[in-house]
Amino acid sequence: MSLDRDEVVDAAVRILDDYGLGDLSMRRVADVLGVKAGALYWHVANKQSLLAAVADRVLAELAVVDVDAEPHQALTGWAHDLRRVLLAHRDSADLVATALASGLCQHDPLAGVAAVLARHEPAERADWGARALLHLVLGHVAEEQNVALFAQLGSLDVVPGGQDAAFTHAVTALVSGLLALTTLKE
Amino acid sequence: MSLDRDEVVDAAVRILDDYGLGDLSMRRVADVLGVKAGALYWHVANKQSLLAAVADRVLAELAVVDVDAEPHQALTGWAHDLRRVLLAHRDSADLVATALASGLCQHDPLAGVAAVLARHEPAERADWGARALLHLVLGHVAEEQNVALFAQLGSLDVVPGGQDAAFTHAVTALVSGLLALTTLKE
């Protein structure tokens, strides 16, 4: 039985979860699969697209957004859900951020929230708002995960965790501001 | 005349600006300085702390925040200034984000904005708000720079640039939301 693209991505996700992005090398993925590194390139174009596939796996865990829900609840709910999914996979915020920018991801995590905002303002502004929320969440979780990383490496003497209140405050502020600007415009 | 720590950082900044973070290796820095890679470790503990020093150079270009200015103007002004500084150095958003999390930076870019907010709410909430704004800016500029990176690598057919309106909208929304929440509390 030969290898499969999904198995390659599976192995990559496992390494990410267990050892972090720094240990996610092509050679390590190959080792886990009992194969030589060169073999991976039959199933995957390069490391960059493998990482995009990993990011897609993470984003696939997102709950679907109810477009007809109350906007404030829909937006804050999505932000919290995104943070939950990211915190479930080590170093995933940096990974997802670069993967999304690479244009190699299948998933578009913005679609749902942009649709919610688009019910109250022009599509372009809705997109801006959705991306702002995405950036805030990615930036926030990236800091959480990087602090955890450096704390584990011993180069930092800060106790990670306990960012729930800070995150909630940040998201509440941005969502309130976004919705306030829409009602002004419509 | 022997090497100097500042010269090492200078060379690193130059490589970052001209070739990007992917080409910023210890060996490359050494080459630019006409020295062998091992020599750098006399002036710098490791690559991580060199990157932190580079991040400090970038952050040093920030204008000082007028704590007594009108809050909305002070916060949005700082956000735009931070974006200006980041866009002046290739790939700097990712660099600064991880360097700040590493705890090896001298600079604390939050101090000014946190002080502004602290005039209207408790210190902890002011810190949350300042960090939210920092994360939004870092996330936004990171996307801009990563898209530019992948576009240059040919793996993306999107034209970079033209994000001023999106950024302004995002910052305005967050700052409005943050200040609205403070007045509710005080």
Add this chain to the structure above:
DNA sequence: ACCTGAACACCGTTCAAGT
């Protein structure tokens, strides 16, 4: 079709030895 072996051009870091 799918994988190995082996190479190419790189990394960060250490450290004896030189001056």
Add this chain to the structure above:
DNA sequence: ACCTGAACACCGTTCAAGT
């Protein structure tokens, strides 16, 4: 004090050759 030479243990990627 400051640097070289040389090594160690890695990288991503390619590609002839095997099956």
